[in-house]
Amino acid sequence: MKIAIDAMGGDYAPAEIVKGAVLGAREHGVGIILSGPEDVIRAELARHDTSGLDLTIDHTDEYLEEGENAGWAIRTKRKASIFQAVKQVLAGNAAAAVGVGPTGGVITAALMVLGTLEGLSRPVIGGAFLGFTPETLTIDLGGSVDCRPDQLLDFGIIGSVYATTWMGMENPTVALLSNGKEEGKGNEAVKAAYPLFQQSGLNFVGLVEGYDVALGKANVIICDGFTGNVMAKFCEGLGEVTSNWLAERLKGSLPDAEVERVVTDLKRATIPADTVGGGPLWGVNGVVCKAHGRSKAPEVSSTIGTAKRAVEIDLVGTFRRELAAIKQHITLPETETQ
Amino acid sequence: MKIAIDAMGGDYAPAEIVKGAVLGAREHGVGIILSGPEDVIRAELARHDTSGLDLTIDHTDEYLEEGENAGWAIRTKRKASIFQAVKQVLAGNAAAAVGVGPTGGVITAALMVLGTLEGLSRPVIGGAFLGFTPETLTIDLGGSVDCRPDQLLDFGIIGSVYATTWMGMENPTVALLSNGKEEGKGNEAVKAAYPLFQQSGLNFVGLVEGYDVALGKANVIICDGFTGNVMAKFCEGLGEVTSNWLAERLKGSLPDAEVERVVTDLKRATIPADTVGGGPLWGVNGVVCKAHGRSKAPEVSSTIGTAKRAVEIDLVGTFRRELAAIKQHITLPETETQ
Numbered sequence: 317m318k319i320a321i322d323a324m325g326g327d328y329a330p331a332e333i334v335k336g337a338v339l340g341a342r343e344h345g346v347g348i349i350l351s352g353p354e355d356v357i358r359a360e361l362a363r364h365d366t367s368g369l370d371l372t373i374d375h376t377d378e379y380l381e382e383g384e385n386a387g388w389a390i391r392t393k394r395k396a397s398i399f400q401a402v403k404q405v406l407a408g409n410a411a412a413a414v415g416v417g418p419t420g421g422v423i424t425a426a427l428m429v430l431g432t433l434e435g436l437s438r439p440v441i442g443g444a445f446l447g448f449t450p451e452t453l454t455i456d457l458g459g460s461v462d463c464r465p466d467q468l469l470d471f472g473i474i475g476s477v478y479a480t481t482w483m484g485m486e487n488p489t490v491a492l493l494s495n496g497k498e499e500g501k502g503n504e505a506v507k508a509a510y511p512l513f514q515q516s517g518l519n520f521v522g523l524v525e526g527y528d529v530a531l532g533k534a535n536v537i538i539c540d541g542f543t544g545n546v547m548a549k550f551c552e553g554l555g556e557v558t559s560n561w562l563a564e565r566l567k568g569s570l571p572d573a574e575v576e577r578v579v580t581d582l583k584r585a586t587i588p589a590d591t592v593g594g595g596p597l598w599g600v601n602g603v604v605c606k607a608h609g610r611s612k613a614p615e616v617s618s619t620i621g622t623a624k625r626a627v628e629i630d631l632v633g634t635f636r637r638e639l640a641a642i643k644q645h646i647t648l649p650e651t652e653t654q
Numbered sequence: 655m656k657i658a659i660d661a662m663g664g665d666y667a668p669a670e671i672v673k674g675a676v677l678g679a680r681e682h683g684v685g686i687i688l689s690g691p692e693d694v695i696r697a698e699l700a701r702h703d704t705s706g707l708d709l710t711i712d713h714t715d716e717y718l719e720e721g722e723n724a725g726w727a728i729r730t731k732r733k734a735s736i737f738q739a740v741k742q743v744l745a746g747n748a749a750a751a752v753g754v755g756p757t758g759g760v761i762t763a764a765l766m767v768l769g770t771l772e773g774l775s776r777p778v779i780g781g782a783f784l785g786f787t788p789e790t791l792t793i794d795l796g797g798s799v800d801c802r803p804d805q806l807l808d809f810g811i812i813g814s815v816y817a818t819t820w821m822g823m824e825n826p827t828v829a830l831l832s833n834g835k836e837e838g839k840g841n842e843a844v845k846a847a848y849p850l851f852q853q854s855g856l857n858f859v860g861l862v863e864g865y866d867v868a869l870g871k872a873n874v875i876i877c878d879g880f881t882g883n884v885m886a887k888f889c890e891g892l893g894e895v896t897s898n899w900l901a902e903r904l905k906g907s908l909p910d911a912e913v914e915r916v917v918t919d920l921k922r923a924t925i926p927a928d929t930v931g932g933g934p935l936w937g938v939n940g941v942v943c944k945a946h947g948r949s950k951a952p953e954v955s956s957t958i959g960t961a962k963r964a965v966e967i968d969l970v971g972t973f974r975r976e977l978a979a980i981k982q983h984i985t986l987p988e989t990e991t992q
Contacts (some may be wrong), residue, residue, distance in 0.1 A: 448895050458833050461841045495796050503799045503880040526884040530891025542841040543881050545833035545863040552887050553868025554892055557786050558920065562900070565916055569908055580905055582896065648878035 317411045319369070319623050320404035321362075324379035324397040326416030327610050333416055334360035336616020341369045344621045351400035360622050376400045380421040389421065396424055402429040405602045412602075412623035416616065417609035423597060430602040433636050435466070435643060440474050440598040441541065445548045447585030449532030454493075455598075456538075458545035465509035466648050468492065469516060470639060471585050474598050475536035476518050481629055487519050488535035493543065496521040501615050505540060511589035515646050555586025578599055581616060596626045598635070600611050603627050655749045657917050657961050658742035661690035661698075662717035662735040664754030665948050671754055674954020679707045682959045687712050687748055689738035706846035714738045720872075727759065736760055743940045750961035754954065755947035761906040761935060768940040773804070773981060778812050778936040779879065783925030785887045787870030791817060791938075792831075792878075796883035803847035804915070804986050806830065806876050807854060808977060811934040812936050813874035814856050815976050819967055825857050826873035832861040833880065843878060846987050851876075853984050892922025934964045936973070941965055 323330045334357060337348045347370030352355050354375040361371065379397040380389050389396060402425045404410035415422035419460050423439050430437060442455030455471040456463070463471075479488035488493050492509060494502040499510070501523055513520040523534050526547065539547075559579045566575045597604045603626045607619035626632070659675050661668045672695060675686045685708030688695050692713040699709065717735040718727050727734060740763045742748040753760035761777050770777060780793030793809040794801070801809075810828050817826035832840040837848070839861055851858040862871050863884065877885075897917045904913045933940045941964045945957035952990060964970070 317899050404663070435727070446892070448892075448899065461833055493884060495799055495880050503878075506880075524887030526886065527891035529884075529888055529892075539884070540841075542833050543884055546831060546867075546877070546881055546885055547888050549864030550867055550888065553865035554784070554786075554889060554924070556865075557868050558896060558924075559785065561923070562916075562920075569912065574907065578900075581903070582900075586892070586896070586897070619802075651897060 317624060317627060318347035318349055318404075319412050319414060320351060320401040320410035321380070321414040321616075321620070322398040322401040322416065322422075323350045323357050325421065325609075326419070326607065326616075328612055329416065330360050332612045333417055333562050333616055335364060336611070336613035337620070338364045338366055338369065338371070339613050340617035340620030341371060343617050343622065344624050346620065347371070348620070349401070349404050351376060351397040351404075352379060353377050374404060377613075380418060383651055384418070384421075396421070396425075398425045399429060402426055402604060403603075406430060412625040413604045413606060414619050414623050415604065415617070416611050416619075419606060419609070422604065423605045426597050426602070426604040430600050430604065432599050433601055433632075433639055435639055436470055436599040437467070439600050440471055442471070442472075442475060442544070442598060443595065446530060446532075446551055449530070450533040451483070451485070451535055452529065452537060454529060454537045454539065454544055454548070454612045456544050457548050458541045459599075460520055460541045461545075462542070463505055463540035464644075465505055465512055466643075467508040468505060468540070469512045469643070469646065470599075471538045472513060472516065472518055472520075472536060473638050473642050474512070474635055475538065477634050478598065478631075479535050481631060481634050483636045489521045490518045490536040490538065491521050491528070491534035492523040493529065493537050493539035494525065497523050497525060509538075509611070512646055512648070516642050517645075523633070552587050552616065555583055558586070559583050572634065581594040595622060596631060601632065603632055606644075607654040635638055655962060656685035656687055656742075656747065657750050657752060657958055658687040658689060658712070658739040658748035659752040659921055659954075659958070660717070660739040660754065661695050662734040662835045663756070663759065663947075664945065664954075666950055667754065668694055668698050670950045671954055673702060674949070675708070675958070676702045676704055676707065676953035677951050678955035678958030679709060681955050682962050684958065684962055686779075686958070687739070687742050689714060689735040689742075691800045692716060712742060712826060718756060721757075722756070734759070734763070737767060740764055740940075740942060743942070744768060749965040750955050751942045752954070752961050754943060754945045754949050754957075756805050760944045763863060764935050764940070764942040768938050768942065770937050771939055771970075771977055772847075773977055774808055774937040775805070777938050778809055780809070780813060780882075780936060781933070784868060784870075784889055787868070789821070789823065790870040790875060791873065792867060792875045792877065792882055792886070794879040794882050795886050796879045797937075798879045799883075800880070801843055801878035802986075803843055803850055804981075806843060806847040806974070807850045807981070807984065808880070808937075809855055809876045810851060810854065810874060811976050811980050812973055813876065814987065815887065815972050816936065816969075817873050819969060819972050820841045820964075823873055828856045828874040828876065829857045829859050829862040829866070829872035831867065831875050831877035832863065835861050835863060835866075837861065849874075850984055850986070854980050856980070856984075876974050890925050893921055896903065897921045902927070933960060934969060939970065939974075941970055989992070 441459040605623040778795040943961040
C-alpha cells in the first residue's frame with residue numbers, strides 16, 4: 317500500500333513531516349509518496365536512514381502557507397503540494413492521502429479533487445470533542461451551517477458507521493440534539509428529520525438536550541454545523557475560564573505543581589482542538605487524513621497508520637454503502653424530493 | 655403601588671408565598687393582592703402580623719399544579735390563580751404580577767392575558783446564564799426556536815435596554831453569535847440579521863463565537879432560542895461533569911470541606927438554573943415577574959421588590975419605545991416585509 321503525504325504542510329514542515337514519513341513507512345510497512353519541492357525533500361531525507369523503504373517524491377514548487385486563505389490559494393496554486401498528494405489518490409497511485417495543515421487547505425483539496433460521497437454536499441466535521449465523554453461523537457461541528465433534514469440523517473449514518481467500524485461500538489445509540497427531550501421539540505429541521513431517523517434502522521433513541529451531550533447520553537449526537545460549532549467552541553471557552561478560575565482558587569491550598577497538573581488535565585478534557593486530533597475526513601470520496609497542524613514526526617507517523625487502517629477496513633466504502641442502503645427505503649419530505 | 659401575586663404557585667405554596675407577600679408588603683411599602691382560595695389564604699395570613707398592611711384577597715378555587723402541562727391547564731383552568739393575578743394587571747388594579755411557578759404557567763398566563771410587545775410573537779428568555787460572566791446576557795435561551803432576522807434584532811434591542819436601564823451599563827456592546835468572527839460567517843438568519851444590526855444604532859460589535867460567550871466578550875449576545883437553549887444546557891451539563899470530576903480529583907489532597915466548597919462554587923458558576931433567578935419576563939406587554947419555583951418567603955419578597963423596581967423605572971415602556979424607535983428606520987429584508 318502507498319500513502320501520499322504533503323511534505324510542506326504543518327507548523328514543523330518540512331523537517332518533521334519528512335522525518336515522520338520515514339518513521340511511518342518503517343512502522344506501518346507502507347510506501348510513501350512525498351509531495352513538495354524535490355530538492356527540499358531530498359535534503360531532509362538525507363538526514364535519515366531510508367534503507368529498504370519505498371519512498372518516492374512527487375515534485376511541485378507550490379505549497380500552501382499557514383495563515384493563507386485556502387479559498388484564495390485554490391485559485392492561484394492548483395499545483396500546491398496538498399493538491400498533488402490528494403491527486404495521487406484520484407490517479408490510483410496512492411490508497412490514501414495525509415495532510416498536516418492548514419485544515420482549510422486539506423479539506424478544500426479533498427473536496428475539489430475527490431468530491432464528496434453521493435448525497436453529501438460538504439465534508440462532515442465531527443468527533444468526540446469533549447474529553448470527558450470519549451464515546452460520544454457530535455456531528456456536525458461546523459462543516460455544514462444550514463442543514464436540510466436529509467443532511468442530518470446523512471450525519472447520523474456516517475457517525476453510526478464510524479462508531480461501529482472504527483471505534484468498535486456495538487449498536488451505537490444515535491440521537492438528535494434539540495431544545496427539549498419530548499418528541500415534537502426542536503427547530504424545523506429537527507422536527508422534519510425526526511421521522512427520517514425513525515425509518516432509518518439506526519439505533520435512534522430520540523431527542524437529547526445540550527445537557528446530555530456533556531453527560532454522553534448517546535454515542536452519536538446529530539446537529540447542524542452552526543449549533544455544533546457554537547457548542548464545541550463554548551466548551552473550549554468554558555474549559556479555559558474554569559481552568560483559570562480553578563488555578564486561582566487552588567493557589568496556596570495545594571503545591572503549585574499539583575495545581576498545574578489538575579488544571580492541565582481539565583484543559584485537556586475541555587479543549588476540543590486537543591481532543592479532536594488527526595483522523596479521516598468524513599464524507600470525502602476517498603481516504604484523506606488530517607493531522608493536527610502542530611504534529612511532529614511521531615504524530616505524522618501515527619496519522620499514516622490511521623490512513624492505512626481506514627483503507628484496510630474500507631471505511632469510505634462502508635460509508636458509501638450504508639448511505640445508499642439506508643436512504644433507499646427512506647421517504648424524504650416533499651420539499652427535499654422536488 | 656399594588657402588586658398581584660399568585661399565592662398557590664411554587665414548591666412551598668401557599669405557606670411561604672403568603673409569608674413572603676406579607677414580608678414584601680412591609681419591606682417594599684406596596685399593597686399586595688393575593689390570588690387563590692380565600693379560606694386557604696386567610697388561614698395563612700392569620701399566622702403573621704399584618705397590621706397596617708394593604709393586603710387583599712382575589713378569590714379563586716382553581717390553580718395550576720407543579721408538573722401539570724400548562725398548555726392543557728389553560729384550556730381547563732381559565733380561572734387559575736396565576737391567570738387571576740395577571741388579570742389584575744390588565745384591569746389596572748395592580749401595577750405588576752408575580753408568579754412563583756410553574757414557569758410554563760407564568761409565561762402562558764402573561765402571554766394570554768397581556769400579550770407581547772408589538773413585533774414580538776413570544777416572550778423572550780435570556781439572561782447571564784454563566785456565573786463567571788455576570789455582565790454578559792445571552793438572548794434567546796429557548797423562547798423562540800426558529801427565528802427570523804428581525805426577531806434577532808428585537809432580542810438585541812431588548813437586551814440592550816435591559817443592560818442599560820436595569821443593570822446600569824453604559825453603551826453595552828451587542829454581538830451576534832455565529833460559527834466564526836469574520837463578517838459573512840453564520841447561518842442564513844445570522845447573515846440576514848447582520849445588516850439590520852448595523853443600521854440599528856445599537857453598539858453592535860459584529861460576530862462572536864461560542865468561545866466568546868464563555869469569556870464574556872460582549873454584554874448582549876444574540877442567538878436563536880434553539881442554539882441558546884443547547885448552549886445553556888450544555889453549560890449546565892459540563893459544569894456538573896467538571897464538578898464531579900474535580901471532587902474525585904481533589905479527594906485526599908484537600909480537606910473534604912474545602913473540596914466541597916470548591917465544587918459548590920463551580921456548580922454555582924455553571925448551573926444556569928441557579929444564576930438565572932427571578933426577574934421580569936421580557937417582551938410581555940406589562941410587568942410580570944417570575945420567581946424560582948424553590949423560592950421561600952425572602953425570595954418571594956425580593957421578587958416583589960423586583961416587580962416594584964420594574965414599574966418605577968418603566969422597564970416595559972422603555973422596551974416598547976426602543977423597539978418602535980429603532981425599527982422605524984430599519985429596512986427589513988424582502989421576505990420579512992411581505
